[in-house]
Amino acid sequence: MKPLFIVLEGIDGSGKTTQADYLKTYFEGQGQAALVSPEPSSGPIGQLIRQVLAANILPFATAQEFEQQMGYLFAADRYYHLYNAQDGILPARDQQGCHIITPRYYFSSFAYNAHRPEDWQFIERLNQDFPPPDALIYLDLPVEQALQRLGARQQRECYEKEDKLREVSRNYQRLLENYSHPLLCLAANQSPEALHQQIVAFLQQF
Numbered sequence: 609m610k611p612l613f614i615v616l617e618g619i620d621g622s623g624k625t626t627q628a629d630y631l632k633t634y635f636e637g638q639g640q641a642a643l644v645s646p647e648p649s650s651g652p653i654g655q656l657i658r659q660v661l662a663a664n665i666l667p668f669a670t671a672q673e674f675e676q677q678m679g680y681l682f683a684a685d686r687y688y689h690l691y692n693a694q695d696g697i698l699p700a701r702d703q704q705g706c707h708i709i710t711p712r713y714y715f716s717s718f719a720y721n722a723h724r725p726e727d728w729q730f731i732e733r734l735n736q737d738f739p740p741p742d743a744l745i746y747l748d749l750p751v752e753q754a755l756q757r758l759g760a761r762q763q764r765e766c767y768e769k770e771d772k773l774r775e776v777s778r779n780y781q782r783l784l785e786n787y788s789h790p791l792l793c794l795a796a797n798q799s800p801e802a803l804h805q806q807i808v809a810f811l812q813q814f
C-alpha cells in the first residue's frame with residue numbers, strides 16, 4: 609500500500625483515538641511504518657489551543673468572536689502540523705513513507721468553529737489551501753451516547769456539552785453530504801474490533 613494520510617473524524621467520544629491506535633498496530637503488523645498524529649497538534653500552537661480548551665482564557669464578548677479566534681488558531685496549528693521541518697506529517701508521508709493517521713483535521717473546524725453561514729465561508733477561506741486527506745473515516749455516534757461516554761471522563765473540555773455536540777453533529781452531516789473524496793462513514797456504536805475490520809476493508813482500495 610502507498611503511504612496514506614488518513615483522517616478520522618467524529619464528535620467527542622466517538623472513538624477516533626481507539627481506531628487510530630488499532631490502525632497503527634495493523635499497519636505495523638503488515639511491516640509498514642505508521643504514525644498517529646492528532647489535531648490539535650503537540651506543537652506550540654496546539655499546546656496553546658489545549659490550554660484554551662481546558663479553561664477559557666480568551667476574553668471575547670460573543671461565542672462568534674471566540675469561534676473565529678479558534679478558527680484562526682486551528683488553521684495556524686494545521687499549517688504547522690502539516691509542514692514543520694521537525695515532525696510535519698506530509699514530509700513524514702512523502703519522504704519517510706510513513707502512513708499518517710490523524711484524528712481530526714479541517715473537517716473539525718467546520719463542525720466546531722462555524723455557526724452561521726458567514727462563519728462557514730470564513731472557515732472555508734482559512735482552510736482552502738490545505739490538501740484533502742487520502743482517506744476520510746467518519747465515526748457517527750448519537751449525541752446521547754457520546755455524552756454517556758464522556759460522562760465517564762474526569763474533566764470536560766469547553767465543547768463537550770450537549771447543545772454544542774448537536775450542532776457539531778449537524779455540521780458534520782452537512783459537510784459530508786457534499787464531500788467528493790474517498791470517505792467511509794461508520795455507525796460508531798459497534799465494537800471497536802468490528803469498526804476496525806470495516807476500516808481495513810475500506811483501505812484495501814489503496
Ligand code: TYD
Nearest residue numbers: 620647648682712713714716717720721767
Ligand atoms: P479532541 O480530539 O477532543 O482531543 P481530546 O479528546 O484529546 O481532548 O480535540 C479537542 C477539541 O478541539 C474537540 O472538542 C474539537 C476541537 N476542535 C475544533 O474546535 N476545531 C478544529 O479544527 C479541531 C481540529 C478541533
